[in-house]
Amino acid sequence: MQSQQEFRNETRIWLEQNCPESMRTSMVQEEVVWGGRNAEFANPDSETWLQRMAQKGWTCPSWPAEYGGGGLDKDQAIVLGEELARINARPALTSFGISMLGPVLLEYGNHQQKAEHIPKIVRGEIRWCQGYSEPGSGSDLASLSTKAELQGDNYLINGSKVWTSYADKADWIFCLVRTDFDVPKHSGISFILFDMASEGISTKPIQLISGSSPFCETFFDDVKAPARNLIGRLNEGWSIAKRLLQHERTMISGFGLSAGQSDNGGTTSTISSLEGTAMHYRGDTKKLSDPVLRDQIARFKIDADAFAHTSRRSVEESKQGPNATSSMLKNYGCELNKRRYELMLQAIGSQGLGWEGEGFSDEELQLTREWLRSKANSIEGGTSEVQLNIIAKRVLGLPDILSLARK
Numbered sequence: 437m438q439s440q441q442e443f444r445n446e447t448r449i450w451l452e453q454n455c456p457e458s459m460r461t462s463m464v465q466e467e468v469v470w471g472g473r474n475a476e477f478a479n480p481d482s483e484t485w486l487q488r489m490a491q492k493g494w495t496c497p498s499w500p501a502e503y504g505g506g507g508l509d510k511d512q513a514i515v516l517g518e519e520l521a522r523i524n525a526r527p528a529l530t531s532f533g534i535s536m537l538g539p540v541l542l543e544y545g546n547h548q549q550k551a552e553h554i555p556k557i558v559r560g561e562i563r564w565c566q567g568y569s570e571p572g573s574g575s576d577l578a579s580l581s582t583k584a585e586l587q588g589d590n591y592l593i594n595g596s597k598v599w600t601s602y603a604d605k606a607d608w609i610f611c612l613v614r615t616d617f618d619v620p621k622h623s624g625i626s627f628i629l630f631d632m633a634s635e636g637i638s639t640k641p642i643q644l645i646s647g648s649s650p651f652c653e654t655f656f657d658d659v660k661a662p663a664r665n666l667i668g669r670l671n672e673g674w675s676i677a678k679r680l681l682q683h684e685r686t687m688i689s690g691f692g693l694s695a696g697q698s699d700n701g702g703t704t705s706t707i708s709s710l711e712g713t714a715m716h717y718r719g720d721t722k723k724l725s726d727p728v729l730r731d732q733i734a735r736f737k738i739d740a741d742a743f744a745h746t747s748r749r750s751v752e753e754s755k756q757g758p759n760a761t762s763s764m765l766k767n768y769g770c771e772l773n774k775r776r777y778e779l780m781l782q783a784i785g786s787q788g789l790g791w792e793g794e795g796f797s798d799e800e801l802q803l804t805r806e807w808l809r810s811k812a813n814s815i816e817g818g819t820s821e822v823q824l825n826i827i828a829k830r831v832l833g834l835p836d837i838l839s840l841a842r843k
Contacts, residue, residue: 440511440512444519447519448522451520452523452524454485456481458481459481459528460525460526460527461526462524462526465480467482468530469527469528469529470528470531470602470605471559472606473561473562475560478537482546486528489528490558490560493505493506493529494506495558495559496534496557497516497707499554503542503550503551503555503558504555505554510779511551520648525772531557531560531563532563532564532565532601533557533562533563533564536562536610536680537557537610538554538748539679540627540676541552543679544667544668544679547683549664549667564607564608565600565601565603565605565608565609565632566610567597567600567609567612567654568580568612569598569599569600570582570678571596574599575818577677578621578625580595580614580625581614581748582594582595583613583615585615586663590661590662590663592658592659592660593659593660593661594656594658594811596656597611597656598642598651598652598653599816600651600654600740601651602652603632604652607632607633608631609629609631609654610628611627611629612625612627612673613625613628614626615670615671615673617702619671623674625671625673625674625677626666626671626672627667628666628673630661634660635659635660636657636659637654638654638655638656638657639653640653641654645805645808648809680819682762688755728809732779732782733783736776736779738774739772743772747765747769750762750765760826760831763818763826763827763830764831766823767814767823767827770814770820771814773813777803777807778807780803780807784803788800788807790804791804
């Protein structure tokens with residue numbers, strides 16, 4: 437049996453030989469690799485890095501080797517993460533398939549479904565989007581009304597979704613649909629996968645205040661989804677939906693650990709370089725001599741380090757089944773990320789208040805937009821109010837106020 441030190445040595449040698457130099461630099465937004473059928477690589481080294489990591493299964497290091505994953509145990513996965521961090525390696529692939537769909541497919545999918553979809557996720561061959569929220573079903577997600585009716589070997593899907601991240605660029609969608617309208621709302625929901633190139637699907641990007649359009653309205657008009665793509669049992673999709681939301685909330689909580697590799701931007705400083713932000717953005721460096729600001733930065737670093745260790749510890753807990761940890765991480769991580777941007781704006785002063793025109797660099801203008809975008813962290817993936825309610829009920833054991841009111 438290979439020792440942990442032997443694995444570390446082999447991993448270090450492999451990374452030195454296979455990770456391109458340009459992949460050992462901080463990520464920039466235009467070079468984030470999403471994969472997919474129409475994948476584009478702004479940096480040729482990104483494609484090389486993805487291919488090499490996927491061949492090892494290290495885009496999903498702890499997933500079963502049977503489906504193309506790395507097959508690493510917990511300790512080996514930790515070592516790999518440490519060695520990647522040691523050389524400042526970029527993520528080879530950013531994917532909702534990895535952070536959300538894959539884990540629930542491994543838990544709820546049958547062998548055929550895993551064999552069809554998991555290897556493609558690992559290799560970055562399919563780009564996924566999430567069909568959850570609807571115009572009338574946001575925080576009350578279980579009230580969704582997008583309908584799926586079984587007709588022969590297909591489900592006929594009609595309805596719409598909103599805030600569908602990158603739906604206009606995705607290849608496939610994992611979607612919540614209502615398959616029974618005559619039962620309590622949580623009981624008539626199913627979880628299904630289908631191709632975004634299917635006839636009857638249209639998308640409309642939503643422009644944000646930042647000027648970007650990562651979200652879309654998505655419309656389904658008699659869309660045919662193969663019945664074999666139903667994950668889990670019919671009408672029991674809510675359990676899968678909740679499990680996936682835990683993975684999504686854990687992913688979003690990561691915004692509090694790193695701004696440079698998330699949907700929230702790609703040009704801002706990481707925790708370790710926050711103190712140098714003022715010089716980087718041509719701001720008033722004298723501000724960093726302010727003892728109040730320096731105290732705030734120190735407190736942020738301490739809190740961020742504590743959060744990083746807590747997040748790492750929670751990974752093992754999540755393997756024991758659904759719990760409220762993801763809600764705690766999501767709530768705190770989002771608040772931490774908003775604090776990061778507030779501190780950066782304080783550090784660079786008036787240079788962080790530009791919107792357009794001369795006198796501001798492109799990075800400074802981008803920072804302003806990222807600061808505005810960070811406010812949405814407490815809404816997406818379930819609002820902070822929803823997370824606090826979950827924590828109140830499942831962790832603190834407090835009564836459900838709505839239930840008491842109905843009594």
